Amino acid sequence: MIPPRRRLRRPPSAPWTRRRPLPDRVRRRLPLLLVGVAALALGALAFSGIGDGMVYYRTPTELAGHDAGPAGRLRVGGLVLPHSVRAEGDALRFRLSDGVGTVEVLHRGEVPPVFREGQGAVAEGVLGPGGVFRSDRLMVKHSDEYRAAEPAR
Template sequence: MRLARPRTRLLVVAVTALAAIGLLAASGLDDSLVYYRSPAEAASLSAADGRLRLGGLVQPGSVVRDGEAVRFVLTDGVADVDVVHLGDPPGVFQEGQGALVEGAFDNDGAFRSDLLIVKHSNTYEAAPEARP
């Protein structure tokens, strides 16, 4: 009977420690996860919904540089969202590639972005050498 008490205490301490570690891991992971909505999911949102992230493809033929802003359409094949990004886009930004924007809808229904992240392949291809 005396041997059962130390084992029980050890088991309680071990379960408590594992639960605490799991809780800390889950709370730390929550801060590092990035959730975004597709244009179809954002179709029903408005300026009242506040700041959010949208992800999709930059529709070919939609990119227009307007002073310090870049206008383009973000699509998922189901719905389209007009995006106005303030600032310079990344150097690899182009039509037809994936993009993630962060910002909010304005009262006109356009999405005002101040963060633009471009999805690109992980392979690097050097430019072909020029022949003299």
């Protein structure tokens, strides 16, 4: 058995030490309780964040079946089709492809500097009428390749 912890007198400069100390039992159990609360919060946020169907993003082919669109926010991911990116006022229009199907995306919001044609991207938003995906959060999905800008000499 560990002898009960006795609190030593601390210098009065730190204001939080002037409060009455928590009971020993509470003090010992507080860390695990906090971890438990954090785990519950993470679980809840992750569940709502990953969203319906428990996939992080849908493919354009999966979205093609839903013309009216499944209700609520979702993500769609694929390769940005070459020659499909056009600026439209403050919005950006482009097509995402998974090699089989494509989806048209109308994005309003910040565009990551690494975003370009032929690269992977994930757009977050809602599927609007006409199968146009209205995105307000655009993320670049880069590959697992790392290369120098110029070929090594």
